[in-house]
Amino acid sequence: xxxxxxxxxxxxxxxxxxxxxxxxxxxxxxxxxxxxxxxxxxxxxxxxxxxxxxxxxxxxxxxxxxxxxxxxxxxxxxxxxxxxxxxxxxxxxxxxxxxxxxxxxxxxxxxxxxxxxxxxxxxxxxxxxxxxxxxxxxxxxxxxxxxxxxxxxxxxxxxxxxxxxxxxxxxxxxxxxxxxxxxxxxxxxxxxxxxxxxxxxxxxxxxxxxxxxxxxxxxxxxxxxxxxxxxxxxxxxxxxxxxxxxxxxxxxxxxxxxxxxxxxxxxxxxxxxxxxxxxxxxxxxxxxxxxxxxxxxxxxxxxxxxxxxxxxxxxxxxxxxxxxxxxxxxxxxxxxxxxxxxxxxxxxxxxxxxxxxxxxxxxxxxxxxxxxxxxxxxxxxxxxxxxxxxxxxxxxxxxxxxxxxxxxxxxxxxxxxxxxxxxxxxxxxxxxxxxxxxxxxxxxxxxxxxxxxxxxxxxxxxxxxxxxxxxxxxxxxxxxxxxxxxxxxxxxxxxxxxxxxxxxxxxxxxxxxxxxxxxxxxxxxxxxxxxxxxxxxxxxxxxxxxxxxxxxxxxxxxxxxxxxxxxxxxxxxxxxxxxxxxxxxxxxxxxxxxxxxxxxxxxxxxxxxxxxxxxxxxxxxxxxxxxxxxxxxxxxxxxxxxxxxxxxxxxxxxxxxxxxxxxxxxxxxxxxxxxxxxxxxxxxxxxxxxxxxxxxxxxxxxxxxxxxxxxxxxxxxxxxxxxxxxxxxxxxxxxxxxxxxxxxxxxxxxxxxxxxxxxxxxxxxxxxxxxxxxxxxxxxxxxxxxxxxxxxxxxxxxx
Amino acid sequence: xxxxxxxxxxxxxxxxxxxxxxxxxxxxxxxxxxxxxxxxxxxxxxxxxxxxxxxxxxxxxxxxxxxxxxxxxxxxxxxxxxxxxxxxxxxxxxxxxxxxxxxxxxxxxxxxxxxxxxxxxxxxxxxxxxxxxxxxxxxxxxxxxxxxxxxxxxxxxxxxxxxxxxxxxxxxxxxxxxxxxxxxxxxxxxxxxxxxxx
Numbered sequence: 002x003x004x005x006x007x008x009x010x011x012x013x014x015x016x017x018x019x020x021x022x023x024x025x026x027x028x029x030x031x032x033x034x035x036x037x038x039x040x041x042x043x044x045x046x047x048x049x050x051x052x053x054x055x056x057x058x059x060x061x062x063x064x065x066x067x068x069x070x071x072x073x074x075x076x077x078x079x080x081x082x083x084x085x086x087x088x089x090x091x092x093x094x095x096x097x098x099x100x101x102x103x104x105x106x107x108x109x110x111x112x113x114x115x116x117x118x119x120x121x122x123x124x125x126x127x128x129x130x131x132x133x134x135x136x137x138x139x140x141x142x143x144x145x146x147x148x149x150x151x152x153x154x155x156x157x158x159x160x161x162x163x164x165x166x167x168x169x170x171x172x173x174x175x176x177x178x179x180x181x182x183x184x185x186x187x188x189x190x191x192x193x194x195x196x197x198x199x200x201x202x203x204x205x206x207x208x209x210x211x212x213x214x215x216x217x218x219x220x221x222x223x224x225x226x227x228x229x230x231x232x233x234x235x236x237x238x239x240x241x242x243x244x245x246x247x248x249x250x251x252x253x254x255x256x257x258x259x260x261x262x263x264x265x266x267x268x269x270x271x272x273x274x275x276x277x278x279x280x281x282x283x284x285x286x287x288x289x290x291x292x293x294x295x296x297x298x299x300x301x302x303x304x305x306x307x308x309x310x311x312x313x314x315x316x317x318x319x320x321x322x323x324x325x326x327x328x329x330x331x332x333x334x335x336x337x338x339x340x341x342x343x344x345x346x347x348x349x350x351x352x353x354x355x356x357x358x359x360x361x362x363x364x365x366x367x368x369x370x371x372x373x374x375x376x377x378x379x380x381x382x383x384x385x386x387x388x389x390x391x392x393x394x395x396x397x398x399x400x401x402x403x404x405x406x407x408x409x410x411x412x413x414x415x416x417x418x419x420x421x422x423x424x425x426x427x428x429x430x431x432x433x434x435x436x437x438x439x440x441x442x443x444x445x446x447x448x449x450x451x452x453x454x455x456x457x458x459x460x461x462x463x464x465x466x467x468x469x470x471x472x473x474x475x476x477x478x479x480x481x482x483x484x485x486x487x488x489x490x491x492x493x494x495x496x497x498x499x500x501x502x503x504x505x506x507x508x509x510x511x512x513x514x515x516x517x518x519x520x521x522x523x524x525x526x527x528x529x530x531x532x533x534x535x536x537x538x539x540x541x542x543x544x545x546x547x548x549x550x551x552x553x554x555x556x557x558x559x560x561x562x563x564x565x566x567x568x569x570x571x572x573x574x575x576x577x578x579x580x581x582x583x584x585x586x587x588x589x590x591x592x593x594x595x596x597x598x599x600x601x602x603x604x605x606x607x608x609x610x611x612x613x614x615x616x617x618x619x620x621x622x623x624x625x626x627x628x629x630x631x632x633x634x635x636x637x638x639x640x641x642x643x644x645x646x647x648x649x650x651x652x653x654x655x656x657x658x659x660x661x662x663x664x665x666x667x668x669x670x671x672x673x674x675x676x677x678x679x680x681x682x683x684x685x686x687x688x689x690x691x692x693x694x695x696x697x698x699x700x701x702x703x704x705x706x707x708x709x710x711x712x713x714x715x716x717x718x719x720x721x722x723x724x725x726x727x728x729x730x731x732x733x734x735x736x737x738x739x740x741x742x743x744x745x746x747x748x749x750x751x752x753x754x755x756x757x758x759x760x761x762x763x764x765x766x767x768x769x770x771x772x773x774x775x776x777x778x779x780x781x782x783x784x785x786x787x788x789x790x791x792x793x794x795x796x797x798x799x800x
Numbered sequence: 801x802x803x804x805x806x807x808x809x810x811x812x813x814x815x816x817x818x819x820x821x822x823x824x825x826x827x828x829x830x831x832x833x834x835x836x837x838x839x840x841x842x843x844x845x846x847x848x849x850x851x852x853x854x855x856x857x858x859x860x861x862x863x864x865x866x867x868x869x870x871x872x873x874x875x876x877x878x879x880x881x882x883x884x885x886x887x888x889x890x891x892x893x894x895x896x897x898x899x900x901x902x903x904x905x906x907x908x909x910x911x912x913x914x915x916x917x918x919x920x921x922x923x924x925x926x927x928x929x930x931x932x933x934x935x936x937x938x939x940x941x942x943x944x945x946x947x948x949x950x951x952x953x954x955x956x957x958x959x960x961x962x963x964x965x966x967x968x969x970x971x972x973x974x975x976x977x978x979x980x981x982x983x984x985x986x987x988x989x990x991x992x993x994x995x996x997x998x
Contacts, residue, residue, distance in 0.1 A: 690909060
């Protein structure tokens, strides 16, 4: 078929096909080239990943739209325009969005983030890796079985996530919410199926040197494995319940080491690999600078891993760690921009093609958003800027610029380039190029309509939270005022997000219609290339270019010429080991003093996380309440961290101390304040207030919080409480006699009854004994109160 | 960047048709990268090695001291007795400060206008734990009714609690309606003193 051959021969016209390259100083000698071998590429698995991108892309963005609507609808119903409430119908029509247990914002928001990152983004990465690796290695994936296990395993994990998260099974750590059995499955699929398959393909390749895209894939696979394993370490306390082995400050440190590097090694490095393959292919232009690739790759890998603590500025994290996080983020600016420069400058001389080709348009805007996000990231990690931006929508705008602009658009560009080739389109092209053009414009405007208002909202919130009047009082002491102020911005986000979703749907339609243009049977083009021989002689190392200098200078100059790197590029194992060393050494320099040393040394513990004698473990009932807090995803809207900033202590009370979180497995500091901070909420409201507020948050006018009526009817499982207390005790939480027999269960029952009685006495609802409501309220009433409590005479359980 | 692309040295290797130029990394890129490293080195030295540098806590403390001095500098520490609270009831400047404290901390339960909610109505003549002006201060300080009314001694300074007591006393009779009476009616407060000059 002539159309087929036209799309499969992607070789740029100017690329030499000769093999007379021995004279090139960058090339060594194949001493004994292997025999010519014939092979085919496995495009079937890439097609599967492509379908998965479309499906999960639509799902992730639909859930995103849903949670965006949940933030505006409650107040919309109350909005008065010209004396009437035109949107009152929304309040009743959409009441189920606030009252249905498994539809609440706190449970769906993790579903949205996980689906966007790991389902949409993940499948995009896999499609890119499986398509390009085979061609860059001149080898079929090592094992079709592993490829398929990887594909189906990953989809099963996504389905498990989509079921468990709305049901409230979560570890309560952002972007790492999935419970321990799913975490184990992720480790097996990622390392055992994907990692092994990829590395074995590298080892059986027929291309001597690894192209830069492969370096980024190596960094992705190795680092994500390390991050996932160490962040997910947990003690199971049931089939779908576990507690992080780290507590408080240490858990926060590990979580944001993971969280930030999920951005780095899940959303950045694989997409840079994608860029390095698909951009020059689509533009038919050589990559701008090989040397820049080397420098920015290694600087990115080594520096990124340190930057995590910038998510914890002004928190109870020791200041030195926060400072390191800020500084390494600043140093990350240029390594990140190296990728942008190499991408954009590759298009020199091809800008006329950009005007005509939607694929290149997506890539140009995607790379531009990458540049913007990687400038903004270092800027936001400057402490004084972070003091304003943290916990506000500014962060949300930042990540959506990155996710929609960079990850989304790079994926779309790749999809439009791949589809005609993967599906061997009869027309040789997409079903509709015009539709792809429309998608580009709708998507671009959608992103802007999303992020610009949300930047505005974020800065507005930040400024309102810190505004004082003449008398020295907060100008907006009611938190809810600062929420209502940004409602118009939230509506614009709904519009922008809808447009982006519409674009995604157009993309899905276009790709599926292109699929209908496939031939009755896909042609598997037979490739041929010589196997790699056992012996390869590197070109001679160049001499120093310097004349009058020390020996050290000469050595340095030889190093800077980078020929050694050319050698590394043909040694995948060595290359991988060095990537792992870079990542692990950098991680260890932060994590050992912060997380490991304090476990074994009192000196290190007192230095970083000084104990506070009055801070005691939660009572069994409070622990159960904490589990409810985690399961409902309260941390998605409420922080538990009063920063040592005047406006903040004025609003919330004394700033949080590291020792206050000694028994918090996992930490619940949060990253966003859609509602007020709760670190010092304990004792501030009556039991009755909490119960009535949780049952109907609309008692606070303007509140957009979901209702938690179900907690007043759902019964506590006291046996589970005993198991959970025992699991905590295993990690060294001093529960004393509570772990014996069913002591914890008895203590929990007694406390639940006493709280139910207290609520009834204060005039609240009756009959709350043994309900999850009493547990959650018990937990809330405990929050932040230990700091000023008298130290206990004995070290029993609870206070 | 503006270099004639014909002069770009093309490396003689290709991967699946992809070629690479041997262009040098841009000079400004090197300069900014090095500057960020040098800046970071000295920043770390200054803030993390130098014992004299400001910390988050010292900055907060300085802000607190400055603000306390700005608001209460002229009066020093207010004692929580009847005479002081009574005097504060006529001090417009401090009452304004107290109003901010009330909105920020008390309005959630007692209502922005003091007519009550989950908390008692502060505008009527009935009180549960108060007979004299300084009792208002005690209830604010130590709380009441189990945990229903929290203790504020960890959150508000003594001066803030004194002027808040004056503000709460003035709420009495300032509005009608709201939550029904709780506790018993008590004798009226002394008249609000004439405004002091600030």
